[in-house]
Structures are given as C-alpha cells and as structure tokens.
Amino acid sequence: MIPTLILNALAVSSLYIMMASGLALIFGLRRVMNFGHGAIYMVGAYLGYTIASGMNFWAALLIVPLLMAGLGVLLELAVLRPLEKRQQIEVALITFGIGIVIAQVVIRIYGGMPLSVTAPRMLASSVKIFGADYPVYRLFITVVGLCSVIALAVWLNTTRTGMFVRAVSHAPDISSMMGINANRLSLLISMLSTAFAGLAGVLVGPYLSIDPGMDVAMIITCMIVVVIGGTGSIWGAIFAALILGFVQTFGTVYLHEISVLLPYIMLVGILVWRPQGLNFGVSAE
Amino acid sequence: MTSVPLSPRSASSLRWPVLGGLALAVFLAGFLLPGYLQGGYLQSLLNNGLITGVMALCVAFIMHQCGLVLFGIAAYYGLAAYACAILINSFGLSAMAAAGGALLVTLTAAFLVGAIVIRVKPLAFMMICLSLAELMRHLVALPSLRRTTGGSDGLLFMPEGRVLGIDAMDLLDTAQVWPLIWTATWVIAGLFLIVASSHFGVRLRAIKENEERMRFSGFDTYWPRVFAFTGVGLAAGIAGVIQALASGLASPEMFSIITSTNALLAAITGGVSSVIGPVAGGVIYTWAISEFGALGYSQLFTGIAVILVMLFIPKGILHPLRLLRRKGGRA
C-alpha cells in the first residue's frame, strides 16, 4: 500500500513540478505571474488527444511540446515583451484573461465532454512492485518528470545561461549590469515554460481525464505551489510541488474527499507560519 | 488637532448641499422604479447588476484605500449566502435571524482571512484570495456535506418570517426585493464614502503610499488594513445574503472565478476612487454578460473584457504616485 502510494505521489508531483517550475522560471526572469499557464496546459492536453488518436502517443509526446514552445514564442513576443513596463498585477490579469479566452476556444472546438487518451501498449501494462501490481504508465510520468527536473537543474547550474537565469531571479536589476541579452533569454524561458506545460498536458491524458475545468484546477494548484514555495523561487516551487503531490495522494486515501481541501489548508497553514512562503534564500518582488 | 488654517474654498460650500439634495432625490426616486418596470427582465437585470455593483464597490474600496487587488471577493459573497441558507434549512432560524447570523459568520471569516493575507505581498495576496474562493467552491460541493450544503446542485431553502419589514417569501419577487437591494447599495456606498474621507481613510491611504514612513511615524500599519479587509468582506456578505434571499438558493457558482472577475472588472472600469462608477459598472457588466450569455459566450466575453480593460486602463489600476528622485520642479 505505502510504496504504491509513494509512487502515485511521485507521479502527481512530477506533473506539478513541470507546471510550477515553468511558472517560477518566467516569474524569476520577468516578474510576471502567468495566470494563463493552466490554459496552456489544457491546450497541450487537447492537442495531445488529437495527435495521439490521429497518429500515436509517442508522436504527441514529441510534437506537442514543440508546438507549445511555438506558443511560448507568441507569449513572449505578443504579451510579455510589449507589456514589459506595465505593473505586475496588470500583466497577471491580462494573462488571466488570455487564459480564459484560450480555454473557451478549446471548449468551442472540442466540446464540453471529458475525453480520455489510451496509453501506448508498451506502457499500458503493469509491473510487480513490492508485491503489488503497478501501472507502468505512472512510472513513466515520474521518470519523465524527474528527467526534466534533473535536466533543468543541470542547465541552471552548469551553463552560463543557467547561471544568468539564477542571478536574475535573485536580483532583477542585474540584467542591465551584466550586459546579457535579456530578451533572448526571456524568449528561451518562455518557450521552455510553455513546452513543459504542454508536456505535462500530454502526459496527463492517459493518467487522468481531459476536461474543460482542467485549466482552472491546474492554475489554482500552481498558484498554491508558487505561493507556498515563495514567489520567484524555482527550488521552492519544485519542493512545494513535491510536498503537495504527496499530501494530496496520501490525503485521498486517508482523508477521502476532504483531500480536495488539503492544498488550501496547507497554503493557509504555511502562510500563518511564514508570510513569505518557504522561500529558500530568494527574496523576489 | 492642530491650529493650522485651512485655506477657504468658497466653491465647495455650495456644492455639497446641491449634490446631497440630488442624491436624496435619486435615492427616493429609486423606490418608484418597480412600478414602472413591472418586474420582468429589466428589473431582474437591475437587481443582479446592483448585487455585482456592491461587490465591485468592495473591490474598488480595498484597491483605492489599501492598494490591494481583491481577486476573490466571491468567497465572502458566497459564504454569506450559504451561511444564510444553512441557518434556515438546518437550524430552522427565521430569515432575519439567519441573515444576521450569516453576516456574523462572514465577518468572522473575513477577519481571520484578513489577519493572514494582509501580511503577504500584493501579488501573493491576489493569488491567495482567489484560491480561497476556489476552496469554498470545493467545500460546498463535497458529497459528504450534501445534506447540509446541497452538493454541486446548490442549496434551496424556504425562508420564514420578515426581513426588515418585508415578508421573506415576497423577497423572491424581483420587484419586492428591489427596495432592499437599492437601500443596501446606498448604505454601503455611503459608508465607504464616509470611511474614505474619515481619519481612518486617510490613514489607510497613507499606509498604502508609504508603509515604512507610517511605522516610523508611530502608526500601526497592520490592524487598520485587517479592519478594512473585514469591512469589505462583510459588505460583500450583505450582497450574498440578499442574493440568497432573492433567489431562495445558494449555489457553488457564487464562488466562481467569473463572479470575482466581473466584480473586479466593474470596479476598474467604473473607477476605483468613485462609488457611482463601480455600481454602474456592475449593472453594465451584468447586462453584457446576460446578452453574451444568451449566445453562450459569457466567459469568452469576460476573458476578452479583462484583456481590453487592462490594456486600455489609462493610468494603470494602481497608478502609484512617484516621488521625484532628483532635483527639479517648482519651489
């Protein structure tokens, strides 16, 4: 029971991590909280459905993140860059409006019924872990999630660009001083962020269902993760996503339906304790 | 107070009696409205519009006085509605007692939430307020609370007794609930105006503009904002109770992000420093949404409206005044 739960929690956490780290990256660089992030994830999921049923799941896994990276270019060039000088909260609300519009367009195209994607045959089976049957597909989510976090960590910690991203997240004014092309970097981060959201969207298809409320549910979860982790702290967000995945998974088993409320209870609890969030060494905004 | 001579402003001495008389005339004329409208679509539009308008007033007040974007006002609106419905259904209270109890519950909740969220930064404040509205939406829809909250269908109730002299059952009629909505809107708008121009209001705005200097001037900067937040939550609760009594229903949709967004839009479009603007905004958005809703585009409309309003709002929603950093200007 417990090992199965831990694996389930890791799968959920992986999705949250892919979403929240993308959100935190853009925030770190641009000080923009992208409220449309949930809608981008939703687009990823529905596109994943189309491509998986038209071609196959593996193609979706490859194509959707690429298409979403394209959407990231659009986000950067059409939204973030022109609104660079605007107040943080205004930009957040604009991205929120864009999110609503995107979600409505998706619902217009696909209708309001929940859809499901079947996992590829290779991943549809189950394996024995600690004496219990466990679906391979969930392990696959965890592996993809872990790999992407490790890749992100390596990138942030070993490359010059990564170092710069970290530097800017700590001190926003630094970009002009270091003379690095902040626009190019921001473009890269936007693409990375939306590609991650798209990947999470494709991955979620065979695991949970795809439905019209998924964007709101995910953006609220992401916001909770980001606030708990301390706005702007990438590692804080990843850590908070991990905790939230575990709390939700174990909560579902031991507290049943009350578990829906757990993220919120956790949010309030942590803010009473630390108004600035967990915030590992980063003071953003 | 001190003895600093204020420069006399003769123009304003005539302005207030005239404006006051005009306001009184409009207020009284408002009670005649149901006679002309004969119930019907326009009456229900105005009722819903003013309810949204009251929420917009709340959002505008906290934005103007405290510089906080309260995206999630629906939490207090819906909470009061549910509290009222539950007190009637499960505890058998009369309509008036339930309304009072519901406001007490909302007041307490808003105070507790305020005590927590006032400490966080503005962006996090916005996200947390929104999350709490979602929390409430999930909470009332929990299957295990179905017997109390009615689950995802909402909670129907039958009020008994009188509310401020009106039979509670009559409130279900759009024309008969109008005087209650109309009066509540005026009272709330009036109170907000009075608070804004009071010593307390100046204090709130001073904290908004320069919290550090306020602390270095010996002021507490935390509790005034918590109280302002509590008051705004209570006002939204009044809207919620009236809406519940007017429809005999509390539903999870009352907590939706769209409810909060429309209140925010109405506040910003109407102008956060005014009281007429947000109320008018509430009526206009309610009308627009009902028009677009008939075509199935109400959410799309809200989304597009958010983008347009944010893009074209002239000075920005919080338009903070900046101090000169360098020498210059006039002496």
Added chain:
Amino acid sequence: MIRVENLTVAYGAFKALNDISVDLGQRGQVHSIIGPNGAGKSTFMDAVVGKRRPSAGRIFYKDRDISGDSIQRRRKNGMARSFQKTSIFPGLTILEQLDLVAAHLNEPDLGAIIDTMDLREVLHLEAARAAYGVQRRVDVALGLIGMPDILLLDEPGAGLSAEETANLFRHLRKLAAERDIAAVVVEHDVEAVFALSDVVTVLDLGRHLATGTPAEIRANPQVVAAYLGTAA
C-alpha cells in the same frame, strides 16, 4: 540619550557593524556620523531605530534597553528619523500628511514646525507635485512631529546642493536648540558636517574610529589616515 553597547550587525559572514560602542545625542546638539561608503552608517541608523535587528550588542535609550522594541514603540517614546531616500506620502497633500501624524502623536504646535521647515506656502500641494527640496523638508518635518527627544537624519543633504545642505543644517541647529532636541545626522558631505556639528563620530569598515568635536576629529591621525586623507 542613546547608548550603544558592543553593537554588531552581520549579514551572513560579513559584519556590517563590528562591536560598536558609542554615546549619542546630547539635547540641543547636532551629532554627526561620517565615514566612507560602506562604513556602515546606514546600517547603524537602521539598527538604532529598530529597522534592523542587531546580531549582538544592546541599545539603551534614556537608560532603558530598547533592543527588543518595535519601530512604532521607539517612535512613540520620542525617537524619530528621516530618510536618505525621501520617504513621505506622495498622494496626500503636505498638510494632510503632517496633520495625520500630528494628530496621532499629539503634536502641540504643528504651526511652528511648518514655519521652521518653511512649508506654509505649499501646504495644499500634493506632495508628489512639490519640488524635491520641499519634499526633503516634509520628510524632516514628519520626523519633527510629536516633540521627539531625538531625531535621526539619514543623509538629509542627499540630492541637495551644497548651499541647500548648509541651509538645512542651519535649520537643524536652530531646531535642536529651540526644541531641545538631540539631532543625530548621518552625512557624507564632510564640509557641512565639520562646519555645523557639535560632535562627530567616524565609522570605518564597520568599526568605530573616533568621536569628538570637529576640531579633534580633524586633528585625529587615525581618521586622517583612514578617511580624510589628503583631501582634508
């Protein structure tokens, strides 16, 4: 009036202030704190007014340990400050903000402060629209309200011309004498300091170098070597 004992403020491994002990604030006097950039002047000010918690050491005010008091409490007990970056309420008129603070701190004679700081002409101006020099004076006036016993000024001359700075210092001396206030000034305009202070304290690299009259400080070989150099 203020006694600082073994004050240390550390940011991680870096000690911005290292074991400082000094007495500050004689009534009616202007006491200046000078030192090169990075000497810890602003940190010192922040620690005294309660904005920054000391890592070690204690601060006494009127012979009472106030190390644990909040900013508000210190202000109510008569410790006021002004800011290096002008810190006023941009959206309120000058009268509104002075009045607000005056009512809160029971200032008996706001008119006198307004006259001393030469603000009567601009009372109904929104602070954001006032000239920079006026904003600086409003900043100091906000600190003066409520009969403080001690007023700490963080670079009051920042952004002002030499002449304006000298003027401001003259205002301060007059005020200190009239209201029997102890004025403590952090400043890097050395000439203004020497001309118009009664006592000078020199900080360097977080350490207390010397305290004395301007003449003593000018003659102190340590200070000359570390700070004044050949320029003085």
